[in-house]
Amino acid sequence: MSNAAAITVRPVASSAEKKAFVELAYRLNLSDPNWVPELKDEVRGLITPGKNPWFEHAVAEFFLAWREGRSEPVGRISAQVDELVLIHMGEGLGQWGMFEAEDEAVAHALFAAAEGWLRGRGMTRAMGPFSLGIWDQPGLLIKGFDHPPMVMMGHNKAEYEAWVESAGYHGVKDLFTYDLPVDIPFPPLVNRIVANGEKNERIRIRDVDKSRFDEEAQLILSILNEAWSENWGFIPLTDAEIAYAGKKLKPIVLEDMIKIAEYDGEPVAFMMALPDINEFLMDLKGELYPFGFIKLLWRLKKMRPRGGRVPLMGVLKKLHATRLASQLAFMMIEYIRRAGNGHYGITRAEVGWVLDDNGPMISIAEAIESRNNRTYRIYEKAL
Template sequence: MASVASGVTIRPVVTKADRKAFVNLPFRLYAEDPAWVPPLKDEAMGLITPGKNPFFEHAKAQLFLAERGGEVVGRISASIDYAWTPMPADKGGGADSGNWGYLDAEDQETARLLIARAEDWLRGEGVKRALGPISMSIWEEPGLLIKGHDQPPTVMMGHDDRRYEAWVEAAGYAKVKDLHTWELDITRPFPPLIERIVKSGEKNPRIRIRKVDKSKFNEEAAIILAILNDAWSDNWGFVPFTESEIAFAGKKMKPIIFNDLVNVAELDGEPVAFMMTWPNLNELQADLNGELFPFGFIKLLWRLNGGFSGKPQVNTMRVPLMGVLKKLQASRLASQLAFMMIEYIRRDAVAHYGSTRSEIGWILEDNQGMNSIAEAIDSRINKTYRIYEKAL
C-alpha cells in the first residue's frame, strides 16, 4: 500500500525497472557533489537483486521508492539478516532486530516518510529495534557518513549528504556505534619506535611475514577467512561469511587483489595474522559515470593493469581488513606483527603503485587495539560513519 503526504508517494520496489530507478537516483542527487563517486551500476544492481547477492540466502529485504509528480525523489531499504539476529543485543543483534539502509532523499519530509515506511515494514516482520543505515550487509556500506564529507570515499565505503545526520536524528534515532577510518601519509617513514619494533620482529626466527600467492587464490582465501572469523568473532556487528558470500566477494574483489598488497604473518609456521590492502578502485572508475559499456570496461581494465606494468597507479590505498588470532590479541606480538605487515605493504605501495596515502578501516570506535595501532603510526581519523538505533 502506498503512503501519500505532501505530494510524496512511497511504494515498494517490485520490478527490474524499479530496481534500476533505485540505483539511478544517487546519480541525480549527487551530480553536483565533487566528493561523490558514481558506483558501477551493474554491480549496484547485483547487490540489491535476490539470486545475485548471496546475502539474500540468509536475509529478507524490501526496497522502497519515494515519488513526487512522477519523479523518484528518495529511496530506502528495510531488511532482516537472519545471520545477524542470533547475536546478543550488546553485539548489535537480537531476535527482534532489523535494519534499514540505502537512504537517499531530496528533502527532510521525504526522508521522514521513507524511514517511517521502512519501520512499518520491519514492525510487520516482528522487529522491535531498528538499526541503520546498513546497506544491506554489515560487509557492504554500514553507517551514515557524519565526518569527512569533503573527501571522496574509497572503494566499498559510502558517501552521504551532510544533511542526513540531522534528518535521521529528527526521526528519533540515537547513536549506537561509530566506525572510523584513519588517514595516513605513507610516503613518510614510521616513528622511530615503530621502526625498532619492526626490526626486532625481523630478527625473530619464529616470525615470517609473507605475501600471498594469487595463483592459489582459494587456498589463500581460506587461510585469511579462518583468521578473520576467529579474530573478529567478538566484534560488534560481526557476521561470518557464508560459502556463497565468500565466492561472491572473491569474484568481485579478485581484480584488485595483488600479491604484494596482502600479507600473512606466520608464527612457528602457523598463520596467525593477515593484512589486506586494495588499490582505491574509486580513483580508477570515478569518470566512468557508473557505466562499463561500451568503453568503460576497457578503460577500467587498462587502468587496473597499469597500462602494461601490471600494477595500477593510484594515489590512495585502502586497508579494509586486518586480523590477529584471538589467542595473541592481548600480547605485544600482536601489535608487532601488525606493524611489520603495515610497513612491508607501505613500502610496496609507494614503490610499485605510486601511492602516497592510505585509508585504514573502518575500525569500530571501541576497538582499542586497532585504534592504538593506527595512532602509533601517526594516522588521523578522517571519516566517521555512524550506526543509529531506535525502539519500534
C-alpha cells in the same frame, strides 16, 4: 514537513522501478565532487537475489518515494531482516539502508515505510544504515565530507545526519577511518618494533599467492571470522559470501599488498590492502559501456593509484592483547607501506573502518601518526 502528505512510498515492483531505485543515487549525488559513482552493474547485483548470496540468509524490501506531480522518484530506502543478525546481534533487530532522499519530508516518509515493514515482521528495533550488510557499506558519514571515500566506503549528503536524528534515531556505534602519508617512513618506534620482529626466526610475513587465490581467500577469511567473532556487529561470512567476495576482489588484489603472518609455521594474522580503484571510477558515472569497460581495464592494468586502503586485518584471538599481536600488525603494515609506495606509487593510505571501542587498533593508528579523517555512525530506534 508540510510536503509529507503529497509523498507516497511503495515497494519496488517492476524491473523499471528497480532501475529507478539504482539510478536515483546518481541523479541526487553526481553534482557532489566527492561522491564516487559505483558501477551500476555492481549495485544491481547487490540488490538481486540469486546474485548476492546475502539473500540466502536475509530478506529485503526496496522502497521508492514519489511526490505528487513528479514523474521520477524522490527517495529510496531498503528494509531488511537478516537471520544471522538475529542470531549474533539479538532478536527483534531489523535494519535499513541504501537511503537517499531529496529532503527531510521524503526522508521521514521513507523511514516510516521501512519501519512499518520491519514491524510487520516482528522486529522491535530498527538499525542502520547498512547497504545491505555490515560487510558492505555500513554507517552514515558524519565527518569527512571534504574528500572522496576510498574503495568500498560510502559517501552521503551532510544533511542526512540531521534527518535521521529528527526521525528519532540515536547513534549506537561510530566507525573511524584513518588517513596517513605512506611516502615517508613510519616513526622510529614503529621501525624499531619491525626490526626486532625481523630478528625473530619464529615470525614469517609472506605475500598471498594469487595462483592459489581461492585457498588463500578461505584462509584469510577464516582468520577474520575467528578474530572478529567478539566484535560489536560481527556477522560471520558464509562460504558462499566468501566465494562471492573473492570473485569481486580478485581483479584488484595485488599479491604484495596482502600479508599473512605465520608464527612457528601457523597462519595467525593477516592484513589486506587494496588499491583505491575509486580513483578509476570517478569519471565513468557508473557506466561500463560503451567505453567505461576499456578505460577501467587499462587503469587496472597500469595500476598507479594515488591511494590505498587497509579495509581488513585480523589476529587470532589467542594472541589478542599480546605484544606479538601488535608487532605482527606493525610488521605487516610497514611491508604493505613499502610495497604500495615502492611498487605502485601510492602516497596516501587509509586504515579502516575501525570500531570506536577497538582500543588496540586505534592505538596502532595513533602510533603510525595517522589521523581520523572520516567517521561513519550507525543509528538505532525502538519500534
